Amino acid sequence: MALLFMEGFDRSDYTAKWNTSSGSVQTSATRFGYGGYLSLGAAGGVTITKRVPAAANLILGFAFNAFGGVTYDNMCYLYGDLGATRHLVLRVDVAGSLSLRLGNGTLLGTAAIPSTGWAYIEISATINSTTGRVIVRVNGVVAIDYTGNTKSGGTNTTLDMIGFSGGYSGHGLDDLYVCDTTGTTNNAFLGDVRVQMLLPTGAGSSTQLTPTGSVNNYANVSEVPDNTATYNSGSTVGNRDTYVMTDLSAATGPIYGMQNSIVAWKTDAGIGAMKTAMKVGAGVYYDTTISLGTSASAYLSPIRETNPATSAAWTLADINSAELGAEVA
Numbered sequence: 001m002a003l004l005f006m007e008g009f010d011r012s013d014y015t016a017k018w019n020t021s022s023g024s025v026q027t028s029a030t031r032f033g034y035g036g037y038l039s040l041g042a043a044g045g046v047t048i049t050k051r052v053p054a055a056a057n058l059i060l061g062f063a064f065n066a067f068g069g070v071t072y073d074n075m076c077y078l079y080g081d082l083g084a085t086r087h088l089v090l091r092v093d094v095a096g097s098l099s100l101r102l103g104n105g106t107l108l109g110t111a112a113i114p115s116t117g118w119a120y121i122e123i124s125a126t127i128n129s130t131t132g133r134v135i136v137r138v139n140g141v142v143a144i145d146y147t148g149n150t151k152s153g154g155t156n157t158t159l160d161m162i163g164f165s166g167g168y169s170g171h172g173l174d175d176l177y178v179c180d181t182t183g184t185t186n187n188a189f190l191g192d193v194r195v196q197m198l199l200p201t202g203a204g205s206s207t208q209l210t211p212t213g214s215v216n217n218y219a220n221v222s223e224v225p226d227n228t229a230t231y232n233s234g235s236t237v238g239n240r241d242t243y244v245m246t247d248l249s250a251a252t253g254p255i256y257g258m259q260n261s262i263v264a265w266k267t268d269a270g271i272g273a274m275k276t277a278m279k280v281g282a283g284v285y286y287d288t289t290i291s292l293g294t295s296a297s298a299y300l301s302p303i304r305e306t307n308p309a310t311s312a313a314w315t316l317a318d319i320n321s322a323e324l325g326a327e328v329a
Helices: 217-221 316-321
Strands: 003-007 024-026 036-039 046-055 057-065 073-080 085-094 097-102 107-112 119-126 132-138 141-148 159-165 171-180 200-207 210-212 231-233 240-245 262-264 273-280 283-286 298-300 323-328
Touching: 003 046, 036 046, 036 159, 046 057, 046 073, 046 171, 057 073, 057 159, 073 119, 085 119, 097 132, 097 141, 107 132, 107 141, 159 171, 200 217, 200 273, 200 323, 210 217, 217 231, 217 240, 240 273, 262 273, 262 323, 273 298
Parallel strands: none
Antiparallel strands: 003 171, 024 036, 036 171, 046 159, 057 119, 057 171, 073 085, 073 159, 085 097, 097 107, 119 132, 132 141, 200 240, 210 231, 240 323, 262 298, 273 283, 273 323
C-alpha cells in the first residue's frame, strides 16, 4: 500500500484518529465541505500527532491557512524512532513565508506562501545524515529542494509519525493525505486533493445489528459530529450492517482511495472483535479483524486504493453504488 491515511476533518472525530493536546474543528476553517481543523495550541507546541507505518520516504499533502498575521509558528512536524525523534519542521516565520528546518532548528530552506487564504503544501522526505532529501511543493510548484543532513538524531532513518501545531491565532488544516513510495500507485505527490466525507443515508443489503437510538440503523451512525449514545451492536459472529452512502461530487477527478472509518468498542469482559465491510456489486469484502477495548477509541479506518471487485481504479459510479459498514468477527 502506498496511500497510508487521509483526513478531511469533516466529522469532528479527529480525537479518535489523532493523539491530541488541544484544538478544534470549525466550519469557518473549512476549505470544502463541512469542517476543517483549527489548531489552537501554544506557539511551537504540537497539537495533534498521528502514527503511520514506518517509511523510508514519506509523502504528505495538506491544505493550510495561516489566517494572516501569524508570526514564528511551527506548523508541521515529521518524526522517526516511534515518534521519539523530531527530524523535520515546517515553520511559518512571518505571514507569507515558510521555512524548512532540521528538528534542532537549523534552517534548510525557505519558500513563499500566500499570506492569506488556503495553500496546498506537499512534502516528500527521506532521512539521512548526509544524503537525505526534502522536497516541498506549494500549490503544485517545487518551492524547496534540499539535499544533505535531514537526520536530527535518534537511530532509525525511517519516518513514522506526523504532527501539526497552531499557536497564536491558530492554523487551519484540511484535506490531508499521507503516502509512502511502496507499490505501483499513490507513491508520489498526488497534488491538490479533496477528502470528501460520505455518510450513511439508508439501509443497505444487510441490517443485522441491533439499533440503539433510532430504529433505523443507518441513522445511528450518520450524525455530525458523531454521537456515541446512538449505535448499532451485536454479539453474533457474522452479523453485519452495510449502509447506502451519500454520493461523491459529480466533479470528482481521479479517486485515489476509499477509507472506511468506524468507531467500535465492547461492552463486557471477554473477547470482542469487529471488521469493516464493503459491499461492491454482488460481493462483500472485509478488512483486517480488530480486537476491541471497552472505550469508544478503536477507530478502524482501512484504505482501499482500488475496487476490490475489479482490482482497477475506483470510478465515480463504483463509489456511489458501494455500501459500507461493519461485521461482528
